[in-house]
Amino acid sequence: MSGTFVGMPAFPEAAREALADSQLRHNLAHATGTIRAKRAKVVAEVEDWEELRLVGAAVKERALLDLETQLVRLEETLTANGATVHWARDATEANAIVASIAKAHEAQEVVKVKSMVTQEIGLNEALAEEGIAAWETDLAELIVQLGDDLPSHILVPAIHRNRAEIREIFRSKMGAAGRPAPADLTDEPAVLAAAAREHLREKFLRAKVGVSGANFAIAETGTLVVVESEGNGRMCLTLPEVLVSVVGIEKVVSRWEDLGPMLRLLPRSSTGERMNPYTSTWSGVTPGDGPQEVHVVLLDNGRTRALADEVGRQALRCIRCSACLNVCPVYERTGGHAYGSVYPGPIGAILNPLLKGVGHDDQIDSLPYASSLCGACFEVCPVRIDIPSVLVDQRAQVVDAHRGGVPKPEAAAMKGAAYVLGRSRRLSALERFTGLGMRFARRFGPAAWIGARDLPDAPAESFRAWWLRTNGGRNDGGRKGDGTDD
Amino acid sequence: MTDARTEILARVREALAGSTVELPETSAPRDLAPVATPEVVELFAERVADYRAVVERCGTEELEERIAAALPAGEVVVPPGLSIGVAGAIVDNGALTAAELDQIAAVVTEARVGIAETGTIVLDHTPDQGRRAISLVPDTHICIIREDQLVADVPDAIALLDPARPQTWISGPSATSDIELDRVEGVHGPRTLHVLITPPRKVTS
Amino acid sequence: MRVALMITCINDALYPSTGKAVVRLLRRLGVEVDFPQAQTCCGQPMVNTGYLDEAVPVVRTFVDAFAGYDAVVTPSGSCAGSARHQHSIVARRSGDEALERAVAEVAPTVYELSEFLVDVLGVTDVGAYYPHRVTYHPTCHSLRMLGVGDRPRRLLEAVRGIRLVDLPGADQCCGFGGTFAVKNADTSIAMGADKARHIRETGAEIVVAGDNSCLTHIGGLLSRQRSGIRTVHLAEILASTEQSAVEEVLTR
Known part of the structure; x- marks a missing residue:
C-alpha cells in the first residue's frame, strides 16, 4: 500500500x-x-421526532421527484405575486443576473443575508469584478469577510475562530470596510455583537439592493422563506428597494403546509433552539411594505x-x-x-x-x-x-x-483480495502465512498504520485450521472440559 | 442555444426519467389543536420568557398603563390600525424612512398568531401590526397578543396563516450564537422584546 | 434450529480465540454450531473502499456458504451489518438475479452475537464469570447500522464478578473505519487517541467491544502508549467461567 x-x-x-x-x-x-448538547436537549422534547424526520424527508422527496411540475408552478405563482423569475444554469449565469440587476439600479453595493448558495457560486467575487461591493451582514460571515478568511461551517462559518481572534479582526479590519470598531472593544461576545450592530447599521439604512438565498421556496403559493437569528436577514429583506434571491432548484417544497414540519425540524437540528429568533416569509411584492422590486434566480449549478x-x-x-x-x-x-x-x-x-x-x-x-x-x-x-x-x-x-488503464496499487490489492476471498481454500492456504505476514507488516507495513499503532501477535493457527484439527473443539484433548483450548 | 429555463427543465426531466416516481405521503404526524387552553397560554408565556423576552399577562383595562410603563425614553411609533391608544405615539403613515425609524426608540404592535410550543409570535403585517420596517428598526418591540390567538404548535399556526401576506416569525429578541456558539441577545433586530398577553376578545352575539 | 458460525476473516486469521469463545459459549447454552468451511469474508473491505465488482465473488461465496441455515451468528457488528445492509447492493450491481434472491434469503438470517443471544435464545445471563474492571465501547456499526442497543451491556451486567465502568463519549467512533484507518491515518489516529484517553480515564483493566477490527485499532494505540490496558472481545468475556478464570491464573 x-x-x-x-x-x-x-x-x-x-x-x-x-x-x-x-x-x-x-x-x-x-x-x-x-x-451537540443543545440539539440533544430540544430534540428530546419532541415526542414524535422520528416520525417528524420521516415527514421532513417525504416533504422534500415529494417535491424532488416531481421537480419539473413544482418549478413551473413556482415560477407561475411568483410571477403572479409580482416577482421576476430568472433561470441560471450555472454560477456564471447567476452572477451575471445579480450584477445586471444591481447595475440597473446604479448600486455600488449590496447587503447580503447569509446564504450558502451565493457562496457556492462566488457571487461576492463576481460582483467585485463589476465594481460592486457585497457586504456580508451575518456576524459570522462578517468575521470571515473582514478576516479575508474562508467559511468552515454551514451554520457558523467562523466556528474556527475564538473570541480573542474575532476581537483582533474587528479592531484591525472594520475601519477599512466602514464604521470602525470602538476603541474599547473587548472580547466579550455581547460587546463584539454590539460592534457588528453599529458597523452594519449604516449599511442597512442606505442599501438599495438586498441579496438573499432562501431556506424554502413554496411552489403552491410563490412564497420564499428565510430562517435566521440576528435580524440582519430582516434588514436585508425589508429595507432595500430591490431584493434578489438566489434559490437552488432543490429548495422547492410543494405546499404551504409543508412548512409546518420543516420549521419544527430545522431550528432544533441547526442551532439547537425550539425556534430561531426570526423567520421571514414573503410572496413577491407587497405594496407599501418592503422591496417593491423582487427578483428570484432559480439555479441549477450541478443540482x-x-x-x-x-x-x-x-x-x-x-x-x-x-x-x-x-x-x-x-x-x-x-x-x-x-x-x-x-x-x-x-x-x-x-x-x-x-x-x-x-x-x-x-x-x-x-x-x-x-x-x-x-x-x-x-x-x-x-x-x-x-x-x-x-x-x-x-x-x-x-x-x-478510474477503472481501465494500469491499476493503481490499491485496485491491484482489491483484485487480489477478491481472488483469495472468492474461494475458501485460497484463503486457508494464505492463512498459513499469517504469522510471517504480521512479522513482515510490523517491520515493513504501511507507516500510516504502524506509525502510531502496534499490531497484534499472530496466533499459532487460524480458527479454520483449529476447527478442522479438533472437529470444532470436540477432540481437543479434553482441555478445559468444555472442548476449546483457549 | 436554448435558454436556461428550457435547458434546466429538460435536465430535470432527463434526470428523473426511468425513476419510478411514487410520491411519498407527507401528512402531518398529528391532529391540529388550534384551541388555546389554559395550558397553551401558560406554555406560551413560559417559552417566550425562555428567550429572555419580557412577558406579562394583563387585563385589557390595564394595557395602556402597562405599555406606558414598558416604553423606554424617546419616541414611539405605532401602526395605523393599532386597536389601543398610545399617548404621544407617531402613527406610521408609510412615509418614514429607515433612517427616520432608526431615530425612534420603540414600536407597539399587535400580532396574528402565537405558538406555545416554540414561544413564537407571528406578525402578518396587517394594519394592527404595520409594515415590516416599523417592527424591525426601533430597538424595543412591545407586542400585544390575545389568548385566543395562541395555538399549540407550528402546524396549527401554519393552518391559520395566509401565505399571501408577508410574515415575520419572532422568537425572542434578536440573537446570535456566532461567537463560540455562545448565545448573545441583541444584534440587529430589536434588542428588547416585551410581550403583553391579554384575555380573549369578547364576542358580542 | 440449524445455526452456522460466521467467523469473519479477521477473527479467522488473527483472533481465533474469539471464535473459540463463541463455540464454547453457545455449546454451554445448548447450541451446536456448524462452521461452513466454504466461508471467507463478508466483502466489506471492498464495498467500503468502492470496489463493488470485486465484492461480487465474495458475496457469492458468502451466500453459498450460509444458505439454508435458520440463523447465522457472527462475533462482529460490522460484518453482520455488511451482510444485512450491503450485500443486496452488491448483488443488484452484479445483475445476477439468482444472487439477488440468494442474498434476500440469507441476509435476514445473520445475527450479531449479542442479538443472537438476547433475541433468538432469549438469554441475558449466560452464566459467565469475569472478575475484572471492564469498560465497554459500543462499536458504530453495531450501534447505528444494526441497532443492537443495550443488548451487549445487559449481557455484561449479568456477568458475575465484573466491575463495569462507564466510558465517557462511548458512542463516539474510535476512528478505525476500515481502509479509513490508512487512507486518512492522521484523522483516524486523532480519533483513536481521544478514545484511548477516555478509556484510560476509566481506570479499567479491560476494554471490551463486539468487533475485533475496532479493537485492533484501539488496542494498537493502547499498546503503543504502554497503557497496560487489554482489549477483549465480548464473546471471550461471556464465555469465561469460574473454572476458566482459575485456569487462566494457573497458566500465567
Whole structure:
C-alpha cells in the first residue's frame, strides 16, 4: 500500500495540517460539543421526532421527484405575486443576473443575508469584478469577510475562530470596510455583537439592493422563506428597494403546509433552539411594505446532475442545518477547511462530488473517503439523508471512474483480495502465512498504520485450521472440559 | 442555444426519467389543536420568557398603563390600525424612512398568531401590526397578543396563516450564537422584546 | 434450529480465540454450531473502499456458504451489518438475479452475537464469570447500522464478578473505519487517541467491544502508549467461567 490510492491526496493532506493546529482543535471541540448538547436537549422534547424526520424527508422527496411540475408552478405563482423569475444554469449565469440587476439600479453595493448558495457560486467575487461591493451582514460571515478568511461551517462559518481572534479582526479590519470598531472593544461576545450592530447599521439604512438565498421556496403559493437569528436577514429583506434571491432548484417544497414540519425540524437540528429568533416569509411584492422590486434566480449549478443519481439524489433534501457536521468525529477534528468547499462535513463529502461529478479532480475524489462511516450523521439528519450509504456509493463511482488503464496499487490489492476471498481454500492456504505476514507488516507495513499503532501477535493457527484439527473443539484433548483450548 | 429555463427543465426531466416516481405521503404526524387552553397560554408565556423576552399577562383595562410603563425614553411609533391608544405615539403613515425609524426608540404592535410550543409570535403585517420596517428598526418591540390567538404548535399556526401576506416569525429578541456558539441577545433586530398577553376578545352575539 | 458460525476473516486469521469463545459459549447454552468451511469474508473491505465488482465473488461465496441455515451468528457488528445492509447492493450491481434472491434469503438470517443471544435464545445471563474492571465501547456499526442497543451491556451486567465502568463519549467512533484507518491515518489516529484517553480515564483493566477490527485499532494505540490496558472481545468475556478464570491464573 502506498500514497497513490484512489481518493488519497487532497482531504488527508488538508486534514493533517488542520490536525496540527491545536487552537483550531480546541475551538472546534468546544463549539461542536456545545451545540451537540443543545440539539440533544430540544430534540428530546419532541415526542414524535422520528416520525417528524420521516415527514421532513417525504416533504422534500415529494417535491424532488416531481421537480419539473413544482418549478413551473413556482415560477407561475411568483410571477403572479409580482416577482421576476430568472433561470441560471450555472454560477456564471447567476452572477451575471445579480450584477445586471444591481447595475440597473446604479448600486455600488449590496447587503447580503447569509446564504450558502451565493457562496457556492462566488457571487461576492463576481460582483467585485463589476465594481460592486457585497457586504456580508451575518456576524459570522462578517468575521470571515473582514478576516479575508474562508467559511468552515454551514451554520457558523467562523466556528474556527475564538473570541480573542474575532476581537483582533474587528479592531484591525472594520475601519477599512466602514464604521470602525470602538476603541474599547473587548472580547466579550455581547460587546463584539454590539460592534457588528453599529458597523452594519449604516449599511442597512442606505442599501438599495438586498441579496438573499432562501431556506424554502413554496411552489403552491410563490412564497420564499428565510430562517435566521440576528435580524440582519430582516434588514436585508425589508429595507432595500430591490431584493434578489438566489434559490437552488432543490429548495422547492410543494405546499404551504409543508412548512409546518420543516420549521419544527430545522431550528432544533441547526442551532439547537425550539425556534430561531426570526423567520421571514414573503410572496413577491407587497405594496407599501418592503422591496417593491423582487427578483428570484432559480439555479441549477450541478443540482440536476445530483438529481440524476438515484442513490445520491437524497442529498438534495438537505436543508443546511449542519447537524451532521456537529456530530461528525472527522469534522470535529479537522474542521471545515479541509473539505475544500463551502459545504464541509459529511454532507459536503457527498454533495460536492454529486454536484461536480467524480473522476476528474483528486480533491473531489478524496471527499467520499473522508469518513469512518460511523453513521452519526444519518442518525441526526432531520430529512434522513443516509449519508453513509451515499458515501459508499460515491466511493464506488470514484473507483469506477478510474477503472481501465494500469491499476493503481490499491485496485491491484482489491483484485487480489477478491481472488483469495472468492474461494475458501485460497484463503486457508494464505492463512498459513499469517504469522510471517504480521512479522513482515510490523517491520515493513504501511507507516500510516504502524506509525502510531502496534499490531497484534499472530496466533499459532487460524480458527479454520483449529476447527478442522479438533472437529470444532470436540477432540481437543479434553482441555478445559468444555472442548476449546483457549 | 436554448435558454436556461428550457435547458434546466429538460435536465430535470432527463434526470428523473426511468425513476419510478411514487410520491411519498407527507401528512402531518398529528391532529391540529388550534384551541388555546389554559395550558397553551401558560406554555406560551413560559417559552417566550425562555428567550429572555419580557412577558406579562394583563387585563385589557390595564394595557395602556402597562405599555406606558414598558416604553423606554424617546419616541414611539405605532401602526395605523393599532386597536389601543398610545399617548404621544407617531402613527406610521408609510412615509418614514429607515433612517427616520432608526431615530425612534420603540414600536407597539399587535400580532396574528402565537405558538406555545416554540414561544413564537407571528406578525402578518396587517394594519394592527404595520409594515415590516416599523417592527424591525426601533430597538424595543412591545407586542400585544390575545389568548385566543395562541395555538399549540407550528402546524396549527401554519393552518391559520395566509401565505399571501408577508410574515415575520419572532422568537425572542434578536440573537446570535456566532461567537463560540455562545448565545448573545441583541444584534440587529430589536434588542428588547416585551410581550403583553391579554384575555380573549369578547364576542358580542 | 440449524445455526452456522460466521467467523469473519479477521477473527479467522488473527483472533481465533474469539471464535473459540463463541463455540464454547453457545455449546454451554445448548447450541451446536456448524462452521461452513466454504466461508471467507463478508466483502466489506471492498464495498467500503468502492470496489463493488470485486465484492461480487465474495458475496457469492458468502451466500453459498450460509444458505439454508435458520440463523447465522457472527462475533462482529460490522460484518453482520455488511451482510444485512450491503450485500443486496452488491448483488443488484452484479445483475445476477439468482444472487439477488440468494442474498434476500440469507441476509435476514445473520445475527450479531449479542442479538443472537438476547433475541433468538432469549438469554441475558449466560452464566459467565469475569472478575475484572471492564469498560465497554459500543462499536458504530453495531450501534447505528444494526441497532443492537443495550443488548451487549445487559449481557455484561449479568456477568458475575465484573466491575463495569462507564466510558465517557462511548458512542463516539474510535476512528478505525476500515481502509479509513490508512487512507486518512492522521484523522483516524486523532480519533483513536481521544478514545484511548477516555478509556484510560476509566481506570479499567479491560476494554471490551463486539468487533475485533475496532479493537485492533484501539488496542494498537493502547499498546503503543504502554497503557497496560487489554482489549477483549465480548464473546471471550461471556464465555469465561469460574473454572476458566482459575485456569487462566494457573497458566500465567
